[in-house]
Structures are given as structure tokens and as C-alpha cells.
Amino acid sequence: MHEFDLIRQIDSFTTAHEDVKVGIGDDAAVTSSSAHKDMISCVDTICEGVHFKRSTLHLSDIGYKALAVNLSDIAAMGGTPRYYLVSLSISEDWKQEEILEIYRGMNDLANRYDVLLIGGDTVSAQNGLVISVTVLGEIEKNCSLLRSAACEGDIVFASGTLGDSRGGLELLLSQGLTGEEHALVGVHQRPEPQLTLGQLLKESGFRIALNDISDGLSSEIWELAEASNVCICLEEKNIPVSEDAIKLFGKQTAYEYALTGGEDFQLVGTVAKAHWPTIQSTAQEKGIRLSAIGSVEQEGASQVLMQKNGERTRIKRAGYRHE
Numbered sequence: 001m002h003e004f005d006l007i008r009q010i011d012s013f014t015t016a017h018e019d020v021k022v023g024i025g026d027d028a029a030v031t032s033s034s035a036h037k038d039m040i041s042c043v044d045t046i047c048e049g050v051h052f053k054r055s056t057l058h059l060s061d062i063g064y065k066a067l068a069v070n071l072s073d074i075a076a077m078g079g080t081p082r083y084y085l086v087s088l089s090i091s092e093d094w095k096q097e098e099i100l101e102i103y104r105g106m107n108d109l110a111n112r113y114d115v116l117l118i119g120g121d122t123v124s125a126q127n128g129l130v131i132s133v134t135v136l137g138e139i140e141k142n143c144s145l146l147r148s149a150a151c152e153g154d155i156v157f158a159s160g161t162l163g164d165s166r167g168g169l170e171l172l173l174s175q176g177l178t179g180e181e182h183a184l185v186g187v188h189q190r191p192e193p194q195l196t197l198g199q200l201l202k203e204s205g206f207r208i209a210l211n212d213i214s215d216g217l218s219s220e221i222w223e224l225a226e227a228s229n230v231c232i233c234l235e236e237k238n239i240p241v242s243e244d245a246i247k248l249f250g251k252q253t254a255y256e257y258a259l260t261g262g263e264d265f266q267l268v269g270t271v272a273k274a275h276w277p278t279i280q281s282t283a284q285e286k287g288i289r290l291s292a293i294g295s296v297e298q299e300g301a302s303q304v305l306m307q308k309n310g311e312r313t314r315i316k317r318a319g320y321r322h323e
């Protein structure tokens, strides 16, 4: 099974309808809901053994993260989350009190962003725990920020620092939950969905292409390039990696984690060069770091290049992939 091939084939079962503005292919679906609003819907799943182990996330972090990854997809559309539903597949080795602790973590995050739990489903499973969260949100009509909006001449930007979550995961896999917790561990366990930034970008009214980073920068930048049918060139030295990651893992590994580590849940996007200074300073006023990491160079050719020391090479779509 190849995740992206499978999704491409599943796409053939969709039917065009005037109420479906964006179906399969972006971070969330956009559908008509009322005269002034569109509905934004997404679902993401986290699975014991694949997305977490008992040694990498506390119980409350499991719940937090199951919701956070979905709020991140709503953020990547510029939307506002309103409601969520939770589907649980639970094996015998999970106790009722543990599941309730997972809900406490989910509830902490939901309260911060005023998202309301409205339902779900509970079934038994042969192995492990699987949590699937569906989020329903909204946005002003035709204002969603799509992966397909990049144009030649745009600046490519990314929020925060990239690769920290993978760094935190490496520490957790080698040391477990015991011992002094490093800042990178917190980024892995409780990533902040970039809802404030997504909404700020939407409110700018500028044409902005946007994607959230779940699988790693290289994979997400390829998604932007393919959806917009453009060639994107990144400048390696401008990719924001943290001092912590460099100190712990060295520069080369820190960049590798930024490109392929995944689960940063930062936003990557493009905006016309003329609008970049406004976007960057508006974000800065809210305490959000945005870095210019490259440019959109050519339309009609999906490609991603990496410039390093003046030399350019084509980069592979090398992020996390479910096989």
C-alpha cells in the first residue's frame, strides 16, 4: 500500500457537485453551507505504535495531539474550528480511566480554541488504540487558503522552526518519558496548531497558498508545487531550524529533520513578493516567526529544487509516508 497512490485512486470515486468547492486534495474539504459561510471539514487518525507509544506520549498528550493534528488542517485552510467528533477503537489493554485521561488532554486544547465535542463512536479492537478525530469548521465564503494558489514570483514562507518534533521524538525513543524533559520533547508531545496564523493570513485578503507540515517540509512543499503546478526553489540556509536541534543533533541532521521529520504542524505557504513584508510584520506583531525560505520560479512544471552554497539540486518528496 502506498498512501498517496491509494488516495489518488480513491479520488476517482468522487463526483463533482456545485456544493463541493474543494474535495480530496487539500488539508480539508470546503463545502457550501450558508449564504456567507463555507464549511471546512477534516479527519485525521492517530494510531498506537505508528503515531505514538506509551513511552512517547503521556495519556493526556495522546488526546491533545489527536485533536491538534486536525486543528492544524483547519489552520492550513485559514478557517475557524467549531465542532469535533471522536472515533475510538480500543483493545483490552486500555483501561477506562486511561481513556478519560486522554479526553482530558483533548478537552484542554478544545477549550483553548472554543471547539465543542458533539459526538463520536466507540468500538473494540484486537490491538492497540486508534483515535480518529473529525473537525468541522467554518470560513467566510470563498476565502479558503488552498494549496493550489501559488504563482510565479511568490515568496515561499514557513512559520516557527522545523524539525523540532522529530528531535523530540528521537530523545523520547532513546530515553522514554523519564528524566529531564527537553523543550523539543514538548514540541513533539503538544504541537501548537497555527490557527492564529492561518486566520491572520486569511484576513489579509491576499492570494496565499497554504499547507500544514505533518509529513515534513519536503513532502509538503511538493504538495504545494503539484497542486499549483509550479516550480519551487528553496534556499537551505534560510530554512528555520532551532539552536536546540543543531546543538543536540548537528547542523546536517537538524536540516534533515526539518525536511523529512514531520509532525511540526507549522504552516508553509506562498505569497506575492509585494505582500511578503506586510505578512511578515503582521505575524511578528502577534509574536509569530515567519521565514522566507524560497521562491516560486515557474508555472507549468511541478518541481522542487534546493539551493545550497549556490548549487541547485532537485529534491525528492522524502517525508513520512504510510506504507
Ligand SMILES: Nc1ncnc2c1ncn2[C@@H]1O[C@H](COP(=O)(O)OP(=O)(O)OP(=O)(O)O)[C@@H](O)[C@H]1O
Residues within 6 Å of the ligand: 007, 010, 023, 024, 025, 026, 027, 028, 029, 044, 069, 073, 214, 215
Ligand atoms: N481514505 C481516504 N478516503 C478519501 N479521501 C482521503 C483518504 N485519505 C486521505 N484523503 C484525502 O486526501 C487528501 C490528502 O490527505 P492527507 O491525509 O495526506 O492530508 P493531510 O491531513 O493534510 O496530511 P496528514 O494526514 O499527513 O496530516 C485530503 O483531501 C484527504 O481528505
Ligand SMILES: Cc1ncc(C[n+]2csc(CCOP(=O)(O)O)c2C)c(N)n1
Residues within 6 Å of the ligand: 044, 045, 049, 050, 051, 052, 053, 056, 169, 214, 215, 261, 262, 263, 320
Ligand atoms: C512512536 C512513533 N514513531 C514514529 C513517529 C513519527 N511519525 C508517525 S506518523 C508521522 C507523520 C504524520 O502522520 P500522518 O501522515 O498520519 O498525519 C510521523 C512523523 C511517531 N510520532 N511516533
Ligand SMILES: [Mg+2]
Residues within 6 Å of the ligand: 026, 027, 072, 073, 076, 211, 212, 213, 214
Ligand atoms: Mg495537512
Ligand SMILES: [Mg+2]
Residues within 6 Å of the ligand: 043, 044
Ligand atoms: Mg490526513
Ligand SMILES: [Mg+2]
Residues within 6 Å of the ligand: 044, 069, 070, 073, 214
Ligand atoms: Mg493532517
